[in-house]
Amino acid sequence: MTSETVQRRATGAGRLSTQDWTTRALQLLVDEGVGAVKVARLCRELGVTKGSFYWHFHDLEALKKAVADRWCAETRVALSEMASLGDLPPLERIRIMATQLVDDRSWSVERALRDWARSDEQVAATIADSEQHVFGLVQDALEQLGHDSRSARMRAGLLTYAGIGFAHGQQSLPKPTLEDIDDLVNFLSSEIEARRP
Amino acid sequence: MTSETVQRRATGAGRLSTQDWTTRALQLLVDEGVGAVKVARLCRELGVTKGSFYWHFHDLEALKKAVADRWCAETRVALSEMASLGDLPPLERIRIMATQLVDDRSWSVERALRDWARSDEQVAATIADSEQHVFGLVQDALEQLGHDSRSARMRAGLLTYAGIGFAHGQQSLPKPTLEDIDDLVNFLSSEIEARRP
DNA sequence: ACCACACCGTACCGTACGGTACGGACGTGT
DNA sequence: ACACGTCCGTACCGTACGGTACGGTGTGGT
Known part of the structure; x- marks a missing residue:
């Protein structure tokens, strides 16, 4: 119907x-x-x-709330699909998330919704959930690779913030290629070799 | 007067x-x-x-242009001050930039101006310049540390995007402490030890 | 004292927008 | 064929906003 x-x-x-x-x-x-x-x-x-x-x-607010509700639901679905990658090797999970973030056009709605979140509590809450979810996924993957929690936290935060930044950046910086992403994932999963004085 | x-x-x-x-x-x-x-x-x-x-x-546009002009000028000053850090050791330069980004309240105007840039060409151009400038500074510092251009490019992009993302993120993710920044800088300047299969 | 100019107040207009009231068209069941 | 509910058009209102025209007020120069 x-x-x-x-x-x-x-x-x-x-x-x-x-x-x-x-x-x-x-x-x-x-x-x-x-x-x-x-x-x-x-x-x-x-x-x-x-x-x-x-x-x-009933009014404009009702329309906006309907849009927010629908987008929140779709976002939850997308996040649960991300979580269903749990059986893949950790490195592959991170690579997939990073690739999807760069390649997909999802960053355009990300950007629009994120400044809408400044005036809407529900949208802000959903975005915050989304951030924490992605952060948690990356952090878990890194810990499964043998990183201690402090190292995993720092690297996961770095990657998550970089993803958000990529969505909001102007197109001035060179768009990372697939090779760049490979380098990035390898870099994120590497051990610290030596500290320079 | x-x-x-x-x-x-x-x-x-x-x-x-x-x-x-x-x-x-x-x-x-x-x-x-x-x-x-x-x-x-x-x-x-x-x-x-x-x-x-x-x-x-003359009209609202003139006021907005005046605001944009003034902010652009102030941004140029801030960027030139950043460039005057050239005599400091590279690691210290990166650490200062990262610390200033997190600690300062500059991210609030960053965020507001960045969504204004969606409807204003001048603001967008200035923000793009700012991005490229920061990126270049980080990249140069990493190359001075002995990284090849490809590695420096990837890591500088990662840090720059993370900075943008930190400005736009909700406060859901834990705010990085000074120790986290130390870890981060050490991590960014480290060599890749081994790749995991 | 006077004048000229910078600065601001008052009153007004056109338009765009959110919202309301009400009637008409159309399908659907009985 | 009739009534009923769904969906939409038309006409209208109040308000907020950008913008204009013009008069008033204070201050510095001569």
């Missing part, structure tokens, strides 16, 4: 569902920031008027 | 200068994001009306 509705709206005809609004709102949010998600703008892009919007949602 | 004007405005009396507007605008920008810097809001907080604003600036 819902799939049919979405299908019809995708072709331009038919009625709108809640998901149609949230998807378009999320797209607007990613492309042009929080300030671009407005009622009139959404209605114009969906080919409807405000009468439709205020039938589906 | 200007100092007197600023002084008097700081105590509540007197006329306003251009700097009074830019400082308050920057403060608003940092605290509540780009959407909070409005004419009426600024006038209310400065105890003036719009007649004053539109005498100092």
Whole structure:
């Protein structure tokens, strides 16, 4: 039933569902920031008027909350999929996460959602959870490689913060290649050989 | 003359200068994001009306440009001060940069300005310059420590991205202590001992 | 004393936006 | 065929905002 509705709206005809609004709102949010998600703008892009919007949602906050709820759910799914990599060797887990972060277009929604989090508690909480989750995965992998907790904590934090930074960086710095990622993973898993005075 | 004007405005009396507007605008920008810097809001907080604003600036864009110009200038000064660390030992240079990044409150303006950069070309360009500059400093320091260019590039990118990420991260991850930074710097300057199969 | 200018207040306009009230079209079950 | 609920269009309101026009006020120079 819902799939049919979405299908019809995708072709331009038919009625709108809640998901149609949230998807378009999320797209607007990613492309042009929080300030671009407005009622009139959404209605114009969906080919409807405000009468439709205020039938589906009580107000703008309700729409934003729906978007946040949906994104939080999808993020939880993605994180659980990451956790299901537990049977792979630790080095491979880290490599996959690093590669996925760089290669995927997920950093664009990451960036948009992260500045939305400045004005929305729920989004901020979900992002914080996401950070801690990734950090924990990397830390566990490093500890399984024989690193003590202090070393694993430092290196996992370094990689996690670097991932966040990569999402927010301008494109001024050279984008790391697959070889760079290999170097990086090998580097992160290496032992400290000697300290220089 | 200007100092007197600023002084008097700081105590509540007197006329306003251009700097009074830019400082308050920057403060608003940092605290509540780009959407909070409005004419009426600024006038209310400065105890003036719009007649004053539109005498100092032609429109809102002019005010934003003034803020951007001023911040860009201050950033250039900070970067040149960083470059004046050239005579210090390389490890110390990296440690100072890392410590300053974590300890200082500069990350709050960093974060605000970086999402402003999404809608402003000048701000985006300045941030990109800043990134490349920091990256270059770290890379040079690592090369002076004997690392080949490929290794230095990877490690400098890792640290730079981690710095950006630290500015944008929620406070969910543990804030690195001074000891953590020591570990981090030692780790970044270490040699790869052995690769695990 | 007077003038000129920097600085600001007052009043006003156009527009964009969030939100409301209400009616009409369309399908669906009986 | 009838009623009912879903979904949306139309018209309208209040407000907040960017911007303009113009008059007033204080201060420094001559």
